[in-house]
Amino acid sequence: MKITYYGHSCFLVETAAARLLLDPFLTGNSAAPVTAADVRCDFILCSHGHEDHTCDALAIAKANDATLIANYEIAEYFGAQGAKTHGMNPGGAWQFPFGRVKLTIAHHTSSVNAGLNPVYLGVACGIVVEADGRRLYHAGDTALFMDMQLIGRGGLDAALLPIGDNFTMGPADALDALDFLKPKVCVPMHYNTWPPIAQDAGAFARAALARGHTVNPLQPGASLEL
Numbered sequence: 001m002k003i004t005y006y007g008h009s010c011f012l013v014e015t016a017a018a019r020l021l022l023d024p025f026l027t028g029n030s031a032a033p034v035t036a037a038d039v040r041c042d043f044i045l046c047s048h049g050h051e052d053h054t055c056d057a058l059a060i061a062k063a064n065d066a067t068l069i070a071n072y073e074i075a076e077y078f079g080a081q082g083a084k085t086h087g088m089n090p091g092g093a094w095q096f097p098f099g100r101v102k103l104t105i106a107h108h109t110s111s112v113n114a115g116l117n118p119v120y121l122g123v124a125c126g127i128v129v130e131a132d133g134r135r136l137y138h139a140g141d142t143a144l145f146m147d148m149q150l151i152g153r154g155g156l157d158a159a160l161l162p163i164g165d166n167f168t169m170g171p172a173d174a175l176d177a178l179d180f181l182k183p184k185v186c187v188p189m190h191y192n193t194w195p196p197i198a199q200d201a202g203a204f205a206r207a208a209l210a211r212g213h214t215v216n217p218l219q220p221g222a223s224l225e226l
């Protein structure tokens, strides 16, 4: 399993059988190393409805004939606009051709801005992908929660965790998350995209190391083989 960071919370996950795009936010993200038109993928996974996790989902799904995997409401929302979708909900898992996906809980909101009022699209989720003998957790946007201990119990080759604060947990809570999850490696995400979520990922990595955890802050465009 190879993961490539596309900036913010967007990752390309390449398994033996498929290319998965997680939380597509390329258009409008100056750190993104690729454009939405250049991305090739077979599946798109969205943790929740917010634009910085879904804004390119529909266009990329249509251009690639890719299946969009998300909570039921997001799946219905994009399905009504012509995307192939697979709706799920927290606690549920499904065996896809590339491996198994399970949605977890997350403590966050989930909406899209349609006109003046936000449209609520179910609950925010985290995503666990099991493929090629590897187990990956993308936390989406979330606060720290005790049940992360349960997610870590299956063993994690990597955890992708938000550290930006303000909208999600910040570095201090992400350190506690690492104590719960115990991943082989953590890749921080959802930071430095805008001033309210500016963080020092190097300082986070050093603090994590002092508590026995490995953090690898990937630059946008950089990859990691699990």
Ligand code: NI
Pocket: 048, 050, 108, 109, 141, 167
């Ligand atoms: Ni969000």
Ligand code: MN
Pocket: 050, 052, 053, 141, 167, 190
């Ligand atoms: Mn977000």
